[in-house]
Amino acid sequence: MPTPRFFMKDKLNASNRIARQINRSLIFNQIRIKQPISRADLARASGLQRSTVSLIVEELLAESWIVEGSTGQIPRGRKPTFLNLNGQRGVLALDIHPAQTTLAVTDLGGKIIAQDRIILPENPQKVIGAILDGISRMIGAHSDRCFEGIGISLPGRFNPSLRGAVFAPNVEWPIGRLKSKVEQATGLPVVVDNVANACALSEVWFGYSNGMSNLVVVNVSEGIGTGIFANGSLLRGEGGAAGEFGHVQLDPAGLPCGCGSRGCWETVASNRAGMRYYAERTQRAVPSFDALLQLAESGDDAAIEALRTMCRALGRGMHMIASALAPSEIVVVGDITALWAVAYPAMFDEMRRYPLVRVPAVRAAHEGNLARLSSAVALIMNERLP
Numbered sequence: 001m002p003t004p005r006f007f008m009k010d011k012l013n014a015s016n017r018i019a020r021q022i023n024r025s026l027i028f029n030q031i032r033i034k035q036p037i038s039r040a041d042l043a044r045a046s047g048l049q050r051s052t053v054s055l056i057v058e059e060l061l062a063e064s065w066i067v068e069g070s071t072g073q074i075p076r077g078r079k080p081t082f083l084n085l086n087g088q089r090g091v092l093a094l095d096i097h098p099a100q101t102t103l104a105v106t107d108l109g110g111k112i113i114a115q116d117r118i119i120l121p122e123n124p125q126k127v128i129g130a131i132l133d134g135i136s137r138m139i140g141a142h143s144d145r146c147f148e149g150i151g152i153s154l155p156g157r158f159n160p161s162l163r164g165a166v167f168a169p170n171v172e173w174p175i176g177r178l179k180s181k182v183e184q185a186t187g188l189p190v191v192v193d194n195v196a197n198a199c200a201l202s203e204v205w206f207g208y209s210n211g212m213s214n215l216v217v218v219n220v221s222e223g224i225g226t227g228i229f230a231n232g233s234l235l236r237g238e239g240g241a242a243g244e245f246g247h248v249q250l251d252p253a254g255l256p257c258g259c260g261s262r263g264c265w266e267t268v269a270s271n272r273a274g275m276r277y278y279a280e281r282t283q284r285a286v287p288s289f290d291a292l293l294q295l296a297e298s299g300d301d302a303a304i305e306a307l308r309t310m311c312r313a314l315g316r317g318m319h320m321i322a323s324a325l326a327p328s329e330i331v332v333v334g335d336i337t338a339l340w341a342v343a344y345p346a347m348f349d350e351m352r353r354y355p356l357v358r359v360p361a362v363r364a365a366h367e368g369n370l371a372r373l374s375s376a377v378a379l380i381m382n383e384r385l386p
Contacts, residue, residue, distance in 0.1 A: 036082030093376035124173035149189035151376030196227030198375035220334035269313035315350025
């Protein structure tokens with residue numbers, strides 16, 4: 001189904017059918033951010049008329065998205081009743097990587113209640129079974145909670161209309177079958193999308209970015225993916241394949257890429273590239289990107305310079321994005337944001353080395369390295385709440 005348009009910041013209002021969805025999302029997010037909150041304070045915070053707020057609140061109460069809580073104390077007049085999210089409802093979020101998966105139980109606002117990580121089997125035919133087992137254990141451990149659905153962010157392009165993966169060059173197991181298998185095993189609604197698309201939606205849905213702005217999310221992990229939010233909706237392109245800047249060739253004589261080409265952006269700017277730069281400098285390999293980050297945090301000069309080299313390459317790709325799309329902001333998702341003081345200057349300075357018609361703001365995702373999990377929650381809430 002088409003992604004709804006969201007304009008959820010501050011005091012925006014409208015009068016058509018889409019506006020009703022916008023206002024519901026706005027009210028829900030104000031409650032999420034400021035709970036407990038009274039109806040009167042909700043009207044002031046949202047900028048909506050009190051009658052509109054009351055109508056939406058009654059709908060959300062009737063549908064059990066929110067609950068009434070304690071009563072406030074005021075000198076005179078009717079005592080306000082405070083509103084909260086319904087703590088008994090939740091979402092199961094999955095953050096899929098080629099070799100591991102993180103599962104989390106969250107509340108409706110994206111707050112993580114429990115979390116687990118699964119190292120995926122080397123046998124491709126056993127991967128989906130391992131994920132299903134992890135889901136079953138997590139749901140069983142939280143049987144007191146009513147799950148709205150399962151949101152899955154994955155490293156590849158997923159076409160919702162075809163219900164399958166269309167491009168996932170870094171994944172060697174049948175990721176295109178994951179959605180249907182999870183639906184069959186759990187009976188719950190399952191929403192799947194590319195992680196960069198999901199993170200772009202999350203930034204807007206949870207109100208971290210103005211829904212009227214154009215933004216690009218750059219997800220930096222084993223590869224590089226981009227999600228584009230423009231003119232009020234996600235840009236998916238034909239067949240859901242839009243946003244594969246990570247596979248734009250920067251160096252025809254460069255290293256082989258998982259997509260079959262050479263010298264793609266992700267070969268010089270992904271987590272794998274950062275690890276390679278460190279090994280080239282020290283003649284020592286690091287076991288993981290987390291280990292590289294820890295070395296840099298401890299002051300290891302070779303690790304810091306490896307990350308700067310990686311981030312300068314990220315900046316060159318961001319220049320390409322800024323030139324092609326002119327977004328108002330570029331939001332970076334991934335473990336690299338944990339060292340933002342190192343990453344940001346290298347990325348931004350490199351991006352500005354060459355002329356740009358418009359220089360976008362560059363920032364880390366609001367949720368930091370948990371942004372991928374929060375994005376899975378946004379996928380479900382975007383489908384279920386309106």
